[in-house]
Every structure is written in structure tokens, then in C-alpha cells.
Amino acid sequence: MSEKNVSHKKWMKRAIFLASLGKNTTSPNPNVGAVILDKYGNLISEGFHFKAGMPHAEAMAFNNLKKDAKGGIMYVNLEPCCHQGKTPPCVDKVISSGIKKVYISIEDPDKRVSGKGIKLLKEAGIQVNLGLCKKESLDLNKAFIHRNITKKSFGVLKWAMSIDGRIALKNGKSKWITNDESRSLVHSFRAEFDAIIIGGNTLRKDNPFLTSRGSKNPEPLRVVFTKSLDLPSDSHLWDCSKAKTLVIYNSSTSNESYLSRIPECVEVEKVSSDNPELISKILAKRGCNKVLWECGPRLATAAIKSNCIQEVITFIAPKILGGENNMSPLSDFEFREMDKVIKLSDLRVRLFGNDMSVKGSFKNF
Structure with missing residues (x-):
């Protein structure tokens, strides 16, 4: 499969589905899912955040990698975090992985992140696409966003x-x-x-x-x-x-x-x-x-x-x-x-x- 034949919406919907698996257990954190494809458009890993204090979706996806992600694509329904909390910043893992494109559904409303994660990805030379499946992602995390x-x-x-x-x-x-x-x-x-x-x-x-x-x-x-x-x-x-x-x-x-x-x-x-x-x-x-x-x-x-x-x-x-x-x-x-x-x-x-x-x-x- 070549990258140009990849259905981006399909994979973002997969990330949103994965995020929903933690629907009742992640507070005060949001529901986040992540999908990684290799440079040929093949699925090589995925993950989701299950509970506060446990690995974030991106970290779980990198832990589950079947092959090198260099040159690949990541889909994540919420902007990757860029601050040190109970777990390390996810942006650092994305940058060091060699991934060349990241599709993000919505920005994180948390002021510690909001737009900063996207900025760091772009500064690292990663192509960022924002807004795919925005409505579905807003609905999934409406309580987190509201708070x-x-x-x-x-x-x-x-x-x-x-x-x-x-x-x-x-x-x-x-x-x-x-x-x-x-x-x-x-x-x-x-x-x-x-x-x-x-x-x-x-x-x-x-x-x-x-x-x-x-x-x-x-x-x-x-x-x-x-x-x-x-x-x-x-x-x-x-x-x-x-x-x-x-x-x-x-x-x-x-x-x-x-x-x-x-x-x-x-x-x-x-x-x-x-x-x-x-x-x-x-x-x-x-x-x-x-x-x-x-x-x-x-x-x-x-x-x-x-x-x-x-x-x-x-x-x-x-x-x-x-x-x-x-x-x-x-x-x-x-x-x-x-x-x-x-x-x-x-x-x-x-x-x-x-x-x-x-x-x-x-x-x-």
C-alpha cells in the first residue's frame, strides 16, 4: 500500500475508537488514542490512554511498535502533550521516532499544552495536519474540554x-x-x-x-x-x-x-x-x-x-x-x-x- 492511497479519515476514526476504550477511567485526563503507520501506509502500532498515571496513547503506541516508525504517519485525536506530568512529554517521543507526518484532530485546551505541542512538532520538521474528524473528537472529550x-x-x-x-x-x-x-x-x-x-x-x-x-x-x-x-x-x-x-x-x-x-x-x-x-x-x-x-x-x-x-x-x-x-x-x-x-x-x-x-x-x- 502506498501512502497516497491511505484513508486518513479511516485511521483517525480508529484513533478515536481506541480513545473511547478509556471513556470512564481517564479523568482528570482526556480520552486519547493513537495509530502509527509505516512509510508505506501499513499499520505498525496503536495505543490508547487508559488511566491517569499510566502511559499516554502515543507512548503506548510506541511501546507496541512492530517495526521502525521512521518516515511514518501518526494519527492522534488530541494534541500530544509537551509537559512533564506523571508521565514524560509525548511530543519528545514523536520527534525522536522519525515520524514525518502527524494528523491531529483537535488542540488540547490545557494551557500547559494548547498549541505548544503542535509548534514543537512543526519546528522539528514534522508535517502537522489539524482538524481531521474534529466534531467526533470534540464530542468524545467535551467534558475534559469544558472543565x-x-x-x-x-x-x-x-x-x-x-x-x-x-x-x-x-x-x-x-x-x-x-x-x-x-x-x-x-x-x-x-x-x-x-x-x-x-x-x-x-x-x-x-x-x-x-x-x-x-x-x-x-x-x-x-x-x-x-x-x-x-x-x-x-x-x-x-x-x-x-x-x-x-x-x-x-x-x-x-x-x-x-x-x-x-x-x-x-x-x-x-x-x-x-x-x-x-x-x-x-x-x-x-x-x-x-x-x-x-x-x-x-x-x-x-x-x-x-x-x-x-x-x-x-x-x-x-x-x-x-x-x-x-x-x-x-x-x-x-x-x-x-x-x-x-x-x-x-x-x-x-x-x-x-x-x-x-x-x-x-x-x-
Whole structure:
């Protein structure tokens, strides 16, 4: 096979597929895959990043080489790093390998890299092509990109409701609105996230486990945001052998004497107000690329208003709860005109038995 007959898009899509193999395990790092062809256009190696602290995709690909890469081509969905972290800079390996062309899908938004890796490759005489399969690469790493640009975690808001838009009866009972299949999916769905957030009311009413039921190891960080610190002394979330738990409380409204109820294994942080943006920033600093909000109406609405939510997913059951006083998933946004309401895009609909899930974005990334 000659190089001019190589399908560049085919190999970049292969790199993106390889990157997706680390989808739930790489945070705070991005998902990256790399493919290397020899100078004749034959596949001689590939690799992907699996976990922070482990070799990057490019390094794995070089470790897996079947023959000399000199004069060859590399395809990588994200700009190679050029700084020393837990692993050496990937740019150095690319340059020393003798590769003559590198196809990069998107620049790295991390300020330690952003454009610098590409500059070093070009200065070394390597031909760099940027932008191949850009849309697919942006979608794969949208949470990592969002965290680096905004310094907030990428937020997904999830709720389950009846077909008439209710999440619970007036007395708070909600078990179970959706079917077994939907609830099982939610458990495995949690494996996509670095943290799961609820409010104090949800903890008091539901006493949830907030785990993926073993679909992810380690489990996502469980986060409770409370305005009062009036939390139960007995809770599933206080069992840190299953997953880590973090309590974030509003120091301006909380009774700090209640801190004695929280076990020592649970981490505690205080913030100055009840703005959900503070939670998102704390989790971003901890390296959480993507977080799931499973909170009640007031916190969910506040999170949307403070731009902490980028996607929503709702599970809809073919049941009617009725009643003006039954609980809705969100509080009042106080819209007065229809052209002011929130519009979702990029809708995806799936069926789970008799239940339906609808996923949408607040804006295209």
C-alpha cells in the first residue's frame, strides 16, 4: 500500500475508537488514542490512554511498535502533550521516532499544552495536519474540554418522572415511578461520571447509595450539598468502604455543631453561599471532568441558572400521578414569554420496556 492511497479519515476514526476504550477511567485526563503507520501506509502500532498515571496513547503506541516508525504517519485525536506530568512529554517521543507526518484532530485546551505541542512538532520538521474528524473528537472529550475552559465540571442533570411531569407524590413517595430496566440502566449510567451530586433533602428523604453497583471501580465520588448541615447520623453515604463521600456545606446558613454527626471517613468542605457554581468549581479542581446531578427541584433549578448543567436526561414512565401539589422536577424559572424558555438541542430518545429516556443539550458544544 502506498501512502497516497491511505484513508486518513479511516485511521483517525480508529484513533478515536481506541480513545473511547478509556471513556470512564481517564479523568482528570482526556480520552486519547493513537495509530502509527509505516512509510508505506501499513499499520505498525496503536495505543490508547487508559488511566491517569499510566502511559499516554502515543507512548503506548510506541511501546507496541512492530517495526521502525521512521518516515511514518501518526494519527492522534488530541494534541500530544509537551509537559512533564506523571508521565514524560509525548511530543519528545514523536520527534525522536522519525515520524514525518502527524494528523491531529483537535488542540488540547490545557494551557500547559494548547498549541505548544503542535509548534514543537512543526519546528522539528514534522508535517502537522489539524482538524481531521474534529466534531467526533470534540464530542468524545467535551467534558475534559469544558472543565479546562470554564474551570467547572461538565454537568448532566438526571431525573425520573411520570408522563404528566411529576417526580413524586405530595407525601414525597416516588418508589418506583420507572421500571426495573430503567433503574438498572441508571446504575450503570453512573459509571460515566466522576461524581454524583445530591442535596440535603434528597439524602434525608431517600437515603440513597449513589453507586454504579460495581460498574465502575473506584465508584464515583458521592457529593452532598447542604445549607443546614442537618443531616442524618445514619446514612448509606457514610459507609466509605463502598465509595468516597464529600459533604459541601454553606457556612453562612449551616449549624456547624452538626458536623459531629458526620463520620471521619467523609470529607467536608465549606463554601460561602448556596451558589451551585461553587460545587462545580470544587469538583473541577479535584479533577472531575463530568458530574451527575441527581438532586431535587430547588438545587436542580439553581444549578441550571448558574450554568452548571450542560445536558439533561429524563426517564419518563407511562404513569399519571396528577395533582397540582405533586412534585415536579424543577422549580419556577419565572418565564413570562415562550421565547424566553430553555430550549434543548441534540435530542436522543430511547425506549426501555415501557419507559422512555430523553437526552438533550443546553447548547451545542
